Amino acid sequence: MFKIVEKYALNTTTDYLSVYAPRIAAKALPGQFIIFRLHEKGERVPLTIAGYDREAGTVSVIFQKVGRSTMELGECRVGDEILDFVGPLGTPSHLDGYCRVAVIGGGLGCAIAYPQAKYLHEHGAKVDIIAGFRTRELIILEKEMAACADTLTVLTDDGSNGSRGLVTDGLKAKIEAGADYDLVIAIGPPVMMKFVCLLTREYGIKTVVSMNPIMIDGTGMCGGCRVTVGGETKFACVDGPDFDGHAVDFDELIRRNRMYQTQEQEARDQHCNLMKMADNAEN
Amino acid sequence: MPNMQMNKVPMPEACPAERRRSFEEVARGYTAEDAILEAQRCLNCKNKPCVSGCPVQVRIPDFIAKVAEGKFEEAYTIIRGTNALPAVCGRVCPQENQCEGKCIRGIKGESVAIGRLERFCADYHMANMAEQNKTEPAADALRVAVIGSGPAGLSCAGELAARGYRVTVFEAFHIPGGVLVYGIPEFRLPKAIVQAEIDNLKAMGVEICQDMVVGRTVTVDELFDEGFAAVFIGTGAGLPGFLGIPGENSCGVYSANEYLTRVNLMKAYREDYSTPVLKAKRVAVVGGGNVAMDAARCAMRMGSDEVSIVYRRSEAEMPARKEEIHHAKEEGIIFRMLTNPVSIAADERGFVTAMTCDVMELGEPDASGRRRPMPTGEQITLPVDAVIVAVGTSPNPLIRMTTPGLDTDRRGCILAPDGVSTSREGVFAGGDAVTGAATVILAMGAGRDAAEKIDTYCKNKFGLN
Numbered sequence: 076m077f078k079i080v081e082k083y084a085l086n087t088t089t090d091y092l093s094v095y096a097p098r099i100a101a102k103a104l105p106g107q108f109i110i111f112r113l114h115e116k117g118e119r120v121p122l123t124i125a126g127y128d129r130e131a132g133t134v135s136v137i138f139q140k141v142g143r144s145t146m147e148l149g150e151c152r153v154g155d156e157i158l159d160f161v162g163p164l165g166t167p168s169h170l171d172g173y174c175r176v177a178v179i180g181g182g183l184g185c186a187i188a189y190p191q192a193k194y195l196h197e198h199g200a201k202v203d204i205i206a207g208f209r210t211r212e213l214i215i216l217e218k219e220m221a222a223c224a225d226t227l228t229v230l231t232d233d234g235s236n237g238s239r240g241l242v243t244d245g246l247k248a249k250i251e252a253g254a255d256y257d258l259v260i261a262i263g264p265p266v267m268m269k270f271v272c273l274l275t276r277e278y279g280i281k282t283v284v285s286m287n288p289i290m291i292d293g294t295g296m297c298g299g300c301r302v303t304v305g306g307e308t309k310f311a312c313v314d315g316p317d318f319d320g321h322a323v324d325f326d327e328l329i330r331r332n333r334m335y336q337t338q339e340q341e342a343r344d345q346h347c348n349l350m351k352m353a354d355n356a357e358n
Numbered sequence: 359m360p361n362m363q364m365n366k367v368p369m370p371e372a373c374p375a376e377r378r379r380s381f382e383e384v385a386r387g388y389t390a391e392d393a394i395l396e397a398q399r400c401l402n403c404k405n406k407p408c409v410s411g412c413p414v415q416v417r418i419p420d421f422i423a424k425v426a427e428g429k430f431e432e433a434y435t436i437i438r439g440t441n442a443l444p445a446v447c448g449r450v451c452p453q454e455n456q457c458e459g460k461c462i463r464g465i466k467g468e469s470v471a472i473g474r475l476e477r478f479c480a481d482y483h484m485a486n487m488a489e490q491n492k493t494e495p496a497a498d499a500l501r502v503a504v505i506g507s508g509p510a511g512l513s514c515a516g517e518l519a520a521r522g523y524r525v526t527v528f529e530a531f532h533i534p535g536g537v538l539v540y541g542i543p544e545f546r547l548p549k550a551i552v553q554a555e556i557d558n559l560k561a562m563g564v565e566i567c568q569d570m571v572v573g574r575t576v577t578v579d580e581l582f583d584e585g586f587a588a589v590f591i592g593t594g595a596g597l598p599g600f601l602g603i604p605g606e607n608s609c610g611v612y613s614a615n616e617y618l619t620r621v622n623l624m625k626a627y628r629e630d631y632s633t634p635v636l637k638a639k640r641v642a643v644v645g646g647g648n649v650a651m652d653a654a655r656c657a658m659r660m661g662s663d664e665v666s667i668v669y670r671r672s673e674a675e676m677p678a679r680k681e682e683i684h685h686a687k688e689e690g691i692i693f694r695m696l697t698n699p700v701s702i703a704a705d706e707r708g709f710v711t712a713m714t715c716d717v718m719e720l721g722e723p724d725a726s727g728r729r730r731p732m733p734t735g736e737q738i739t740l741p742v743d744a745v746i747v748a749v750g751t752s753p754n755p756l757i758r759m760t761t762p763g764l765d766t767d768r769r770g771c772i773l774a775p776d777g778v779s780t781s782r783e784g785v786f787a788g789g790d791a792v793t794g795a796a797t798v799i800l801a802m803g804a805g806r807d808a809a810e811k812i813d814t815y816c817k818n819k820f821g822l823n
Contacts, residue, residue, distance in 0.1 A: 098575050112532055118624070118632045119532075143632055159532040161569040291624065294530050294571055295754050296540075296596035297616035301607055308600065308607065313755065327607055330708030334609040338634040 077111075077160035080133055082153050085215040089139050089183060090149050091125070097132030099124075099162045105190045106168030106285065106317050109134065110293045111148070112159035118144045119291055123187040123316070124163060134162070137186030137215070143342040150350075164293040165316045168283070173200050173258045177249060178224075179242050179271055180206045181263020185216050187285055188262040189223070196223040203249055203256075204228070207242035207267070211235035243270050256280050261320060265332065269325035282320035286311040288331060303327050361398035364467030369474055374688040378658050381544045381627055384685060385449070390428070393478040397425035400470045403462055408472060411460035413803040414440045418457055418472055425475055434483040437476055442513040442802060445484060445551045448477025450542060451799045452679050484554050490561040495524040500816050503528060503586040505572045505757070508536020510592030510789025510801040510808075512559060517809030519562040523816075526586075527559075528570040533623060536594055538798070540623040541615070543652050545659070549622075573756030578764070578785060587820060588784045588812045591772060592805055595751045595790035601644065605702030606747070610636055610710035614645070614653045614748035621656045638744030640664045642713050644699055645748030646676035651683065653746045654691045665691050666740070670698035670718055675728045696720070696731060697738070702745055714739045753791050761785070769794060778808040784819075786812055 081093035099109060108123045126135040140149040168191055176195050180188035185206050196202045204224040208214050209232045221227045230240040246259070259282040261271040268284040275282040290300035293312045300311040305322035309315060370386040377384050388396065400422040408418040417436050424433035437444045453473035461469030502518050504511045507529040515525045533539050535552045560566065570576065581589055598613035600606055617635070620626045624633035641657040643650050646669040657665045667686070669676060672695045676683060687693065696718040703712045717736040720729035753770045765773040765781035771794050772787040774780050780787050788804030790796055
């Protein structure tokens with residue numbers, strides 16, 4: 076059992092959660108993930124590690140309440156226990172030896188991009204962060220990102236924060252203005268990562284993306300997380316989750332991530348209806 | 359006077375029409391009367407050919423003699439002397455190639471039903487045993503880490519605990535049991551049986567740590583740092599192979615590992631579990647082994663209209679047990695032999711719609727001694743909405759990637775010249791992690807051998823335990 080030691084909302088759909096898991100905290104590195112299973116009948120869900128405190132023995136994750144399991148996790152309180160919490164899984168990001176890096180985060184992807192930017196910044200790289208959100212209310216980690224970036228650009232699809240644009244617009248502006256990146260890291264929805272990669276390919280800038288496909292075990296035994304990279308099938312859980320963005324077949328990834336869309340919708344509706352009934356019963 | 363009936367006492371089984379949609383156990387087990395009658399068929403041969411066919415040398419004629427006398431608990435004790443998991447082995451061992459394959463009665467008629475009798479004794483023991491007192495290893499007992507809680511790990515842990523060691527088993531999944539819980543389905547091996555065997559080990563003082571991925575959460579070297587005197591690697595062969603054909607990453611193409619894990623371990627067949635799995639109408643399972651049979655029979659139970667086994671050789675070359683093939687056929691699984699997949703087609707959303715296969719014929723024998731399948735030039739296209747690939751597995755790379763000095767071969771199998779000792783001092787290995795995918799009983803035998811080697815190693819290095 077793994078105790079929740081801290082939890083708060085970052086916005087209406089996104090929560091921060093810190094869990095006491097000393098073995099994982101001792102080994103976690105940027106780019107790695109955990110798998111949680113909340114209760115006996117729950118799914119195993121992978122979440123990228125957002126932070127870790129080796130001394131306190133805690134590991135934090137940031138997640139969006141989009142499906143039944145993440146909604147159930149969102150309903151937990153400090154002091155509650157998570158049945159299973161496994162990790163750190165995946166190969167850590169290779170972040171050493173870079174001088175000038177653009178870190179691109181899309182929505183929840185910022186939660187994963189942030190520890191990478193922090194690591195790079197702490198190890199002497201010049202870091203520009205470009206973060207994109209749908210709208211102002213969904214912006215997360217603005218202060219934290221500002222603290223570990225030489226420049227931070229926050230853009231919204233609807234311009235509600237005063238800066239309308241896509242992350243690709245922001246990145247292109249930086250490159251055109253003369254930023255000589257030796258690495259671009261793009262983490263966010265697959266379609267965003269796809270377009271960042273199309274752009275950086277034009278400029279010949281090495282680009283690393285982080286995959287978050289459907290998986291069960293996270294140790295290489297199910298093969299559910301397979302992605303095509305450079306024409307070869309890779310397992311995101313052990314070979315990744317980071318891959319060369321110019322070699323990833325994003326269209327296949329997008330299709331595979333929608334494999335259980337119908338079932339997920341049904342499970343979500345069922346869960347929401349149940350919660351509504353509970354609310355009404357209380358009133 | 360022995361019972362000279364030519365055939366085994368039949369195994370009571372659920373009828374195919376009902377069981378094909380149910381996860382309840384198919385083979386219901388002998389009654390005490392059945393068991394005694396069957397035990398009386400044993401001729402109690404002097405040179406015991408059956409024992410030589412058993413990878414863990416169960417004293418077969420001795421336990422069968424006890425069954426014939428109605429002394430079932432004594433029979434169980436004899437089996438348990440050399441076999442840590444009799445309830446499991448009685449159900450999943452390929453007895454026809456082992457003990458029963460050597461049975462004199464099998465020369466004319468059917469062999470003695472050794473597997474069924476073993477299962478009967480184990481089930482009898484479970485149903486009638488008294489609450490086991492928990493024993494603890496001595497305070498100064500040496501600690502041994504066992505990685506993996508499948509057949510190899512469990513048998514190694516049990517044997518070490520019996521020899522007085524303090525054993526900790528590390529399991530990556532949230533439930534211990536390895537392939538016994540994620541792979542072999544409920545209708546062939548009820549999970550309550552596996553759990554009972556694990557509870558047995560816990561009562562012997564074995565500690566089981568779930569959610570521990572050795573190679574990630576902790577490494578083999580860190581286990582030594584934590585004070586373990588020796589490490590046993592029984593991590594099996596869990597890395598699924600694929601066909602490498604176009605369209606294989608379409609939605610609806612599963613490895614057998616993934617499909618079986620979703621259905622068995624994650625209980626996708628039960629409404630009250632959150633696990634999603636595609637409810638496919640027409641399923642093709644590629645492969646000819648026991649895992650392929652398990653996947654096909656699970657797909658049928660998940661409500662598919664049509665499930666077929668697609669295999670590139672003919673039925674004669676199939677590695678699956680005859681009994682599994684027979685059960686699958688009874689349940690309405692279609693067998694498409696000499697059929698080799700070449701591509702998988704999908705719709706615009708990426709979901710599988712069809713699989714195209716070469717029609718094959720058998721040529722000259724190949725390296726495996728089986729006749730090599732060759733394309734005839736003819737092709738067929740099967741309309742399917744799910745494909746389950748069951749063409750074999752290889753050892754997981756996590757431990758070899760994170761354990762310097764641990765030698766492995768080209769296939770990723772750990773090198774152990776004597777079967778269980780590795781290139782690293784104090785590190786032992788056994789089961790599929792060493793041999794590549796094989797059987798439950800061979801893995802158990804290796805686990806037991808390793809325990810003996812670990813005992814000798816510890817005694818030499820640290821003095822008497």
